[in-house]
Amino acid sequence: MTHEVLYLSQDDVKATGLTMAKIIEAVEKGFVEMGNGRVEMPPKPGIHPGEGGDNFIHAMPAYIPAMNSAGVKWVSGYPVNQKKGLPYIMGLLIFNDPETGMAKAVMDCVWITAMRTGAASAVSAKYLARPESSTIGILACGVQGHTNLEAMSVLFPLKKVLAFDPNAENAENLANFGRSTLGLDVEIVKDPKQAVTGCDIVVTSGPILKKPHETIQAGWVDEGTFVSCVDFDSFFSRDALNEADKWTTDNIGQYNHYKDGMGYFQSCPEVYAELGELVTGRKKGRETATEKNFAANLGLAMEDMAVAPLIYDLAVEKKIGTRLPL
């Protein structure tokens, strides 16, 4: 008896038509499972080929019984690739049948990674931002700028986008996407402060740096704002960060590993809650209209494995992908 595995290229994955709304819903459900201690997600080990130690390939395994989802994402990040005209992030995800261990699918993980990262920001925002938030600042307008904007537009009545990027082309791309695809009013700003002060939601989505550039200063973030630090603490001065009323993350264990083991998040506020505690009500989200709330989510294998079954089911239903013998 020959068993088959379904291969989905990046184009195949996109062609499933899975929406950001469905991804947000799945990621939130995953955080509920995680908050209730029902996700198996070991630490992510990695290898670091090449000179300098900046390249990585990480194995990210997770098992979510309630979603009948098990698998691993094997994802690389090579800063040197951009000079070669190759993507920074590349990788594959293997999706397994938890009943037998057999691989059901191998799929490109780049689109999934971009989308679920935006979705996780939106889930944090659901609990930490003001529901009427309508003005959003995006600082650095690359892939994560796009998916974070899209995700926030699903959950909030966004009207106005302030887009900052030192690279004008990136800013233009985001402006076009915001206007054409999301129907938003987008203004490109030259001064990063304009994408922070006056915003209900701020997303920082630049490169992740061990030594933060600390562009955002104390006093820039308004009362009542929610900030998603997709690039960790890279964008913020320590004084600005310490204005946070609630400093949160997606996983305390992983946060402490990045902080104590790897040197990120130095002199940051104490973590108030992890996202699983917010979505299960174990810790309160926003309590007043004036809190300054932050999320520094790190990206979890759970999020990938929450999305993988949706991609798989749609691909099977729409007969997308290549069936291969195992």
Added chain:
Amino acid sequence: MTHEVLYLSQDDVKATGLTMAKIIEAVEKGFVEMGNGRVEMPPKPGIHPGEGGDNFIHAMPAYIPAMNSAGVKWVSGYPVNQKKGLPYIMGLLIFNDPETGMAKAVMDCVWITAMRTGAASAVSAKYLARPESSTIGILACGVQGHTNLEAMSVLFPLKKVLAFDPNAENAENLANFGRSTLGLDVEIVKDPKQAVTGCDIVVTSGPILKKPHETIQAGWVDEGTFVSCVDFDSFFSRDALNEADKWTTDNIGQYNHYKDGMGYFQSCPEVYAELGELVTGRKKGRETATEKNFAANLGLAMEDMAVAPLIYDLAVEKKIGTRLPL
């Protein structure tokens, strides 16, 4: 620009025609690299779907710069599968370009796992068995019985095989393989002692058990014998194990994890050396004709990644496999 990944099914992997001799050579070279501290191999994390906790899916990443090899094996072991007519071990291996992080191939890992495990036993035997070893006992004649016998036949002037298995069909299969494929004299024995006493090399390749069945008693293993404990310490009474002059393993860190973290290898001898120390001459292998030497190799991601580039190169050369867009 569309990038491609090469998919190799289990039949494709076998069709490359990679020989056991080449696999042993590659695995030994991998142990030289490891012994010299030039392999990156983080701990293998896993998930454990299903009831009872006996099922696993492990991520096994490794990077071997000297072989230009990086990747991960994602391999499942489901004891319950045999009742369903499915293999115990299944999985895929992703082989990456260390220069860019891009996946070059996705290949079935079942054949590779079986072959490299036999090869690792043979590398241990090269340093720990008598070179003139001609009689071999195989206790439990499943997949590992076959590949261990084949691997030993590459390095030693084998003539006689004593095959023991409680399951008569397994024993017959091994006998046929030994006679037809390897040209050896194979005798099926009913008493496990007959596959131990009088043998130059003994391979135990039954199921791995936390509570050893301790079939092999003190006094059964002759002076001068080498034993490869593919099933850990499952086959041996503690007294029999403690007759070992040199008790070795493939990786001390992983051995200690199995011993102290998981409860295997209780009351076993102190580890004398890991295999990388033997192949690099940091520790001496066999020193006298009368030593009883043991290897309890655990199986390493390094071994898989030592074999993967050979499979890939042969597949490209012979135009085997399916090219897919990333």
